[in-house]
Amino acid sequence: MSRILRVAAAQMGPNQRADARSAILARMVALLDQAADRGADLVVFPELAFTTFFPRWLLETGEVDAYFEAAMPNPEVAALFDRARERRVGFYVGYAELAGDRHFNSAITVGPDGTILGKYRKVHLPGSVEPRPGDRFQQLEKRYFDYGDLGFPAFWGPKAWQEPVLGMLVCNDRRWPEAWRCYGLQGVELMLIGYNSAAYDPNGGTTESEGLRTFHSTLAVQANAYMNATWAVSVAKAGNEDGSGLIGGSCIVDPNGVVVAQAETLGDEVLVAEVDLDACRQGKEKMFNFAAHRRPQHYGAIVDQVGAVLPPKPAAAERLSA
Amino acid sequence: MSRILRVAAAQMGPNQRADARSAILARMVALLDQAADRGADLVVFPELAFTTFFPRWLLETGEVDAYFEAAMPNPEVAALFDRARERRVGFYVGYAELAGDRHFNSAITVGPDGTILGKYRKVHLPGSVEPRPGDRFQQLEKRYFDYGDLGFPAFWGPKAWQEPVLGMLVCNDRRWPEAWRCYGLQGVELMLIGYNSAAYDPNGGTTESEGLRTFHSTLAVQANAYMNATWAVSVAKAGNEDGSGLIGGSCIVDPNGVVVAQAETLGDEVLVAEVDLDACRQGKEKMFNFAAHRRPQHYGAIVDQVGAVLPPKPAAAERLSA
Numbered sequence: 001m002s003r004i005l006r007v008a009a010a011q012m013g014p015n016q017r018a019d020a021r022s023a024i025l026a027r028m029v030a031l032l033d034q035a036a037d038r039g040a041d042l043v044v045f046p047e048l049a050f051t052t053f054f055p056r057w058l059l060e061t062g063e064v065d066a067y068f069e070a071a072m073p074n075p076e077v078a079a080l081f082d083r084a085r086e087r088r089v090g091f092y093v094g095y096a097e098l099a100g101d102r103h104f105n106s107a108i109t110v111g112p113d114g115t116i117l118g119k120y121r122k123v124h125l126p127g128s129v130e131p132r133p134g135d136r137f138q139q140l141e142k143r144y145f146d147y148g149d150l151g152f153p154a155f156w157g158p159k160a161w162q163e164p165v166l167g168m169l170v171c172n173d174r175r176w177p178e179a180w181r182c183y184g185l186q187g188v189e190l191m192l193i194g195y196n197s198a199a200y201d202p203n204g205g206t207t208e209s210e211g212l213r214t215f216h217s218t219l220a221v222q223a224n225a226y227m228n229a230t231w232a233v234s235v236a237k238a239g240n241e242d243g244s245g246l247i248g249g250s251c252i253v254d255p256n257g258v259v260v261a262q263a264e265t266l267g268d269e270v271l272v273a274e275v276d277l278d279a280c281r282q283g284k285e286k287m288f289n290f291a292a293h294r295r296p297q298h299y300g301a302i303v304d305q306v307g308a309v310l311p312p313k314p315a316a317a318e319r320l321s322a
Numbered sequence: 323m324s325r326i327l328r329v330a331a332a333q334m335g336p337n338q339r340a341d342a343r344s345a346i347l348a349r350m351v352a353l354l355d356q357a358a359d360r361g362a363d364l365v366v367f368p369e370l371a372f373t374t375f376f377p378r379w380l381l382e383t384g385e386v387d388a389y390f391e392a393a394m395p396n397p398e399v400a401a402l403f404d405r406a407r408e409r410r411v412g413f414y415v416g417y418a419e420l421a422g423d424r425h426f427n428s429a430i431t432v433g434p435d436g437t438i439l440g441k442y443r444k445v446h447l448p449g450s451v452e453p454r455p456g457d458r459f460q461q462l463e464k465r466y467f468d469y470g471d472l473g474f475p476a477f478w479g480p481k482a483w484q485e486p487v488l489g490m491l492v493c494n495d496r497r498w499p500e501a502w503r504c505y506g507l508q509g510v511e512l513m514l515i516g517y518n519s520a521a522y523d524p525n526g527g528t529t530e531s532e533g534l535r536t537f538h539s540t541l542a543v544q545a546n547a548y549m550n551a552t553w554a555v556s557v558a559k560a561g562n563e564d565g566s567g568l569i570g571g572s573c574i575v576d577p578n579g580v581v582v583a584q585a586e587t588l589g590d591e592v593l594v595a596e597v598d599l600d601a602c603r604q605g606k607e608k609m610f611n612f613a614a615h616r617r618p619q620h621y622g623a624i625v626d627q628v629g630a631v632l633p634p635k636p637a638a639a640e641r642l643s644a
Binding site for chain 1: 445446447448469470473474475476477478487494497498499500501502503504506507508509529530534537538541542544545546548549578579580604606609610611612613614615616617618620621622623624625626627628629630631632633635636
């Protein structure tokens, strides 16, 4: 059997702080058109695709508010929704969501008829609430966003897509195997992920090069796709945003963890791959047949504790003197 | 800071069913000597290192029993323990453990003075209880072994090793992120793993080549080491055991998920690497600072369910006709 879906990764180059929304939308529509011209059914855009990655700055409340969308769609993003419906193409897109007085780093997946099929709010917010003194660029997601409150809700794609079980993550979530497993436990066949990842260590260290951080990004997606027997599309906003570097490396990964397509630039770039959803069956029915092989009675620590707790140290008398 | 430990992976070539225990021990002692000559403090041997990988056959009870050790150490393995103590080298070794009337696929870590520092019993038993009709080679671990009952107990290495927090897994466990995370939540700095992995799909499929299965083996260790900010040593019994192929690919992986050494043969082969335990700190204190970033309130499914449960399908009326 084969259930084929054509999926595109629409990597975006940088959005500068001064870029007009209309200019960003025009680039996104052009990427969507390229993907549709190449037969894509579903196009994956990055995290916070409509704006610059504003959590890198300590901003006044008024300026922060301007980056958030109070409704989705809305007139400021309508050009993308309209073109997608016209081309009968669906898409994943990340955006800053204002929900009442709460703020989320969210993503939605839109079907080929414009229906919103699923929504996700980022659970694993990196960075800090308070800025790091003296650093030119910050990582203030914990300041500007509330933690996602929807869990990891898998959902069905439409018949035109062969009815895949879909899941969404946002950026840092892709490094957390718990997030993937929660989707794996819902039978996910295709994970959609957008990201903005600093090309240097955003946590203030200096030991991680751009190459190492791109390797980490790809590695996490490969292994978690393999361990959950799912396809994955992981898409960057890349390049130099107002002096701050973002890695590229957008990729489409199969259920063996093999990269089937990967971006070569740090700019706007479309990757398209044919995704056979039934290629997930080998893993789901054998090596990762969860019902046959998982042992949750030994996994309690995963939910019972948050941080690491070291094992008790043997008393001095019992310790090896070697 | 740096806390340096010299670690060796002692990959073993095949143990044939007809091989005398004394011949196997002699090879293990030779590998230990090579590692000690190269300055290793700790040598990692494979899963079921003292025997052939007997779960590939449907055997009579009497023959199965002969593969199990009722005590550890015992006279049949004393040569290895004696030489290790003499060389002031510790080791991890996998073996079939008879504990009363229970059978486990176990591993122990022995300190440089011969003390048993920790014991682990394999939690994730692959394969089946009943043989697959018509197959030349089986995977009958679920028939011959009881599921491990010790959980994932991290433990301290001695001062001579810079007091690392150590963890052990056996073979298939390395593909299960839950197992790694339970050790990560104890602050593990060095994971010790032995394996015997079929070079073809042991679950009866024909889609996985030897190359792909070696890739899977390495990928799972790389990503789980990265996501738990730990070093890992993953060691094969490799090559052709009585007509059944085992992958090699033994490797030493750093806390970035980078392979620092990997076996090139399918035979007896020693890898040695200098392991700076403090290289775990970058990950543990920043990206994978669990206390700061994990959200266990959303991980409930990991312990509340065993197998996958698909999300509810939208009613026909709500489904996209697109």
